[in-house]
Amino acid sequence: MPKPAKPQIRVYITEEKDRLLKxxxxxxxxxxxxxxxxxxxxxxxxxxxxxVIEKFNLDRLDEVG
Incomplete structure (x- = not known):
């Protein structure tokens, strides 16, 4: 069975940052x-x-409840 795809995010950056990162x-x-x-x-x-992670228990987001 194939692995599920990893979540993706999209961000917009300047062309200068894009060239620099590449x-x-x-x-x-x-x-x-x-x-x-x-x-x-x-x-x-x-x-x-x-x-913030600790205050809002964000480290437990993937726990089934």
């Missing part, structure tokens, strides 16, 4: 997807976001 991905032998995922992971680990 260039950085090429230089680092990575992908724009990997770079953006790393940025999101780092943002979610910041103290401010962790406080």
């Amino acid at each position: 260039a950085m991905a090429g230089i680092k032998d990575s992908s724009v997807n990997a770079i953006v995922n790393e940025a999101i992971d780092r943002w979610l680990e910041e103290a401010e976001q962790k406080e």
Whole structure:
């Protein structure tokens, strides 16, 4: 049975940021997807976001209740 597709998000950025991300991905032998995922992971680990996650029990969103 095939794996379900991962959720996708769409963001709009400037052409300058698009070119820069693509260039950085090429230089680092990575992908724009990997770079953006790393940025999101780092943002979610910041103290401010962790406080919100804990306050609203967002770490349990996938629990069946």
